Amino acid sequence: MSIYVDFSGRPFHFIGIGGIGMSALAYILAKRNLPTYGSDLKSSHITKRLQAIGTHIFWDQDAKNLELFQQISLEKNVSPSNDSNLNLSPIDLCLSTEGLMTEKHNSRMEDNQEISQLPQVICSTAINQTNSEYKAAIALGCPILHRSDLLAALIQEYQSIAVAGTHGKTTTSSLIGFMLLETGLDPTIVIGGEVDAWEGNARLGNSPYLVAEADESDGSLIKLSAHIGVVTNIELDHPDHYESLDQVVETFKVFKENCQTLVGCIDCSTVKNFLQPTISYSLDSDSNADYTVDCVDYQSHVTLARVWERGQILGELQLGLLGKHNLSNALAAVAVGRLLGLEFPAIAMAIAKFEGAHRRFEHRGECNGIVFIDDYAHHPSEVSATLAAARLRKNSQKVTTKSHISKTSLSLTKQNNSLPIQRVVAIFQPHRYSRTQAFISEFAKSFNDADMVIVTDIYSAGESPLGKISGQQVAEAISEDHQQVYYQPSLELVSKFLNEVLRPGDLAIFLGAGNLNKIIPEVMAYYQKPHYQVVSIETAYIEEHSVELANS
Numbered sequence: 001m002s003i004y005v006d007f008s009g010r011p012f013h014f015i016g017i018g019g020i021g022m023s024a025l026a027y028i029l030a031k032r033n034l035p036t037y038g039s040d041l042k043s044s045h046i047t048k049r050l051q052a053i054g055t056h057i058f059w060d061q062d063a064k065n066l067e068l069f070q071q072i073s074l075e076k077n078v079s080p081s082n083d084s085n086l087n088l089s090p091i092d093l094c095l096s097t098e099g100l101m102t103e104k105h106n107s108r109m110e111d112n113q114e115i116s117q118l119p120q121v122i123c124s125t126a127i128n129q130t131n132s133e134y135k136a137a138i139a140l141g142c143p144i145l146h147r148s149d150l151l152a153a154l155i156q157e158y159q160s161i162a163v164a165g166t167h168g169k170t171t172t173s174s175l176i177g178f179m180l181l182e183t184g185l186d187p188t189i190v191i192g193g194e195v196d197a198w199e200g201n202a203r204l205g206n207s208p209y210l211v212a213e214a215d216e217s218d219g220s221l222i223k224l225s226a227h228i229g230v231v232t233n234i235e236l237d238h239p240d241h242y243e244s245l246d247q248v249v250e251t252f253k254v255f256k257e258n259c260q261t262l263v264g265c266i267d268c269s270t271v272k273n274f275l276q277p278t279i280s281y282s283l284d285s286d287s288n289a290d291y292t293v294d295c296v297d298y299q300s301h302v303t304l305a306r307v308w309e310r311g312q313i314l315g316e317l318q319l320g321l322l323g324k325h326n327l328s329n330a331l332a333a334v335a336v337g338r339l340l341g342l343e344f345p346a347i348a349m350a351i352a353k354f355e356g357a358h359r360r361f362e363h364r365g366e367c368n369g370i371v372f373i374d375d376y377a378h379h380p381s382e383v384s385a386t387l388a389a390a391r392l393r394k395n396s397q398k399v400t401t402k403s404h405i406s407k408t409s410l411s412l413t414k415q416n417n418s419l420p421i422q423r424v425v426a427i428f429q430p431h432r433y434s435r436t437q438a439f440i441s442e443f444a445k446s447f448n449d450a451d452m453v454i455v456t457d458i459y460s461a462g463e464s465p466l467g468k469i470s471g472q473q474v475a476e477a478i479s480e481d482h483q484q485v486y487y488q489p490s491l492e493l494v495s496k497f498l499n500e501v502l503r504p505g506d507l508a509i510f511l512g513a514g515n516l517n518k519i520i521p522e523v524m525a526y527y528q529k530p531h532y533q534v535v536s537i538e539t540a541y542i543e544e545h546s547v548e549l550a551n552s
Contacts, residue, residue: 003145005153006120007034011069012150013119013142014038015061015133018047021215022124024190024202025150030055031204037119039065039133049200063136069119070140118142122150125218126462148220151190151212155226158188158210161336162224164255165232165265166248167382168329169213171321172232174357175333177203177211182350183342187211193357193376209340214255217241222254228339229259230332231275233268237379239438240463249274263335265328279339281331283324291335293317293327300393300421303327307334307344314344318352322361323389361389361509364520368527369504371421372520378431378513380442387426387449390509394421422505426450427494429512430458430474437469444477450509452484452501456494459514495519499526 012029014022017038023046030036030053039058040047047057058065121137124147129135137144155162163173170193177189178197186205191213194201214224217238234252236245249270256262256275264277266289271277282289283296285308293305305327307314319330330351337347356362364372371393377386426447430436436443436458447453455478457471475487488494494516502508508523510516 003149003153005145005150007032007153007157009034010117011035011037011119012122013066013069013137014122015127015131015137016040016124017050017055017057018042018044019124019126020046020192020194020201021147022122023047023050024192024200025122025147025154026050026055027053027200027202028154028188028190028204035119037065037068046200061131061133063132065133066119066136066140066142069117069142120145122147125220146220148215148218148223151214152223152225154188154190155210155212155224159208160210160212160226161228161230162212162214162226162255162259163230163232163332164214164216164221164252165230166216166235166237167379167385168232168325169215169230170357170376171326171360172230172329172332173211173213175329175351175354176230176336178354179333179337179342179347179350180209180211180340181205182353183337183346185209185340191357193359195357196355216248216251216255219251221251222258224255225258227260228336229255229262230336231255231262231264231271231277232329232332233265234270234274235379235381236438237435240432240434245270261339263332263339265332267328279335281328281335283328283331291331291338293331296327298322298324298327298392307331307348309338309344314338315348317348320352320354321356322392323385325385326389359517361386364517365524367524368502369506370502370527371507372524373507373509374517374520375509375511376513377511378435380439380446383426383428383443383446383511384449386509386511387424387447390424390426390507391449393507394424420505421507423451423503423507424449425452425454425498425502425506425508427454427456427498427508427510427516428474429456429510429514429516430471431513432461433458433463433465433469436474440469440474440477443474445481447478447482447485450482452486453478453482454486454488454494454497456487456491456516457489459512459516461514491516491519495523495526498523502527 012034014026016022017026018040026036026038027050036055038055039061051057118140119142121142121144123134127134161176163169170191173191174193174195177187180187186207187209188205189198189203189211191201214221218241231252234248236242236248242248252275262277263279264271264275266272266280266287267282280289281291283293285292285294290310292308295306297304303319303322305317307317319327333351334347359374359376362374364374375386377383455471455475472487475485479485488497510520
């Protein structure tokens with residue numbers, strides 16, 4: 001049973017419209033010319049994009065926001081004073097064990113024609129029962145929908161591809177969306193990241209196809225029924241919601257049953273053993289997967305591979321995203337493209353042009369010979385994979401003579417005006433107390449590919465401190481296996497510390513799902529000051545290797 005969502009013209013109102021998932025859905029509705037409203041606490045480039053297409057946004061979360069929709073006085077409404085729903089949080093109200101809205105509340109809304117123009121109120125799990133706007137929506141008798149209910153309804157309207165998985169779902173869904181766009185299939189896209197190709201986290205297409213990122217974090221994945229489901233991998237990542245990996249697996253099993261076809265990565269033993277996907281892909285050429293690769297070449301700025309389809313060579317693939325994990329994501333896109341009947345040359349051409357989603361190894365710029373990268377990695381596996389990709393950027397050539405240095409440096413200067421990478425400097429902001437406490441041992445071993453690690457305090461994401469974990473403890477755990485680990489409690493101190501330690505040839509990679517990346521512009525600005533400009537890239541590189549030269 002699915003929740004009824006009215007797309008005939010009844011208004012939608014989003015509490016917390018500026019969130020990455022909420023705003024994507026609001027954008028689709030507004031582009032479909034449906035009355036779309038919302039509230040948030042501050043303006044952002046995301047909310048400005050929504051306002052530009054006609055979305056009305058209130059700049060607080062207050063009960064008075066709903067007065068705009070009230071067509072009749074509260075006295076004529078069905079009284080909710082004895083309704084047990086008033087004591088439920090949005091996620092409890094919208095997501096029972098079966099993923100359904102409380103039937104009592106839903107039927108009361110459908111039967112009362114007088115208030116049919118009250119908005120359909122959309123909430124995410126982040127909205128709690130003390131939110132005054134949420135409480136007012138309940139009191140007025142508005143239909144209350146979880147964000148996932150709206151996504152599920154949209155997925156039902158299209159020939160949908162839903163991409164799920166603990167890691168890689170944003171990049172994989174973006175890759176698939178970009179591939180469909182480049183091959184003329186004009187998809188509708190709803191993802192949890194921003195892509196320059198469609199200037200945000202969503203686009204409305206004119207074809208039957210929809211590509212959606214499917215989130216498992218709060219269990220709402222079980223609501224989604226797609227034509228094609230994709231599962232990249234399965235791990236425990238949200239101990240605030242799941243007590244064990246087994247519970248996560250059960251959620252993905254329901255998702256599999258709801259999808260007509262499941263494409264899955266069997267390099268993940270959990271996917272292989274518990275989901276047994278309809279169509280499989282793997283980076284292991286001996287895996288007997290439907291789609292595999294060989295002749296893989298992980299270079300500093302590109303990945304090359306030969307792709308096989310059920311024992312037959314499809315052709316060469318070139319990917320501008322670094323690391324094994326991204327090659328796996330690209331192989332998932334190949335599998336989906338072939339399932340949709342696309343020719344491999346068209347698939348390969350699209351993948352070669354894809355530049356990635358924001359905050360997924362996003363190149364923020366270079367100054368003073370320092371490369372700045374922003375990445376959303378916040379789970380030990382993600383941190384490890386991202387730093388392995390960063391390690392690929394390090395110069396692997398052994399410099400033996402001054403003439404060789406000059407030639408190498410001059411070539412690099414002409415190509416991209418940047419130094420070869422000498423150090424990977426990882427700046428890490430742990431995300432959520434529950435995740436940090438659950439995985440501190442794994443985090444301790446995730447930074448082996450970094451030359452220097454800077455750790456700051458935990459970003460709470462709304463959680464209350466557990467009293468047992470801190471950023472300093474994370475730094476201490478990492479330092480047991482790493483020589484250069486530094487703890488800086490605040491973002492201000494992180495910024496000051498980076499101003500002292502970064503040097504030409506560094507790749508500074510900012511890791512975390514919180515607000516760490518907001519200091520990137522100020523650190524870059526510091527190194528753009530005139531007295532920090534590198535006079536000559538070649539000279540800087542030679543100075544960096546003066547000891548090697550003296551001994552050569």
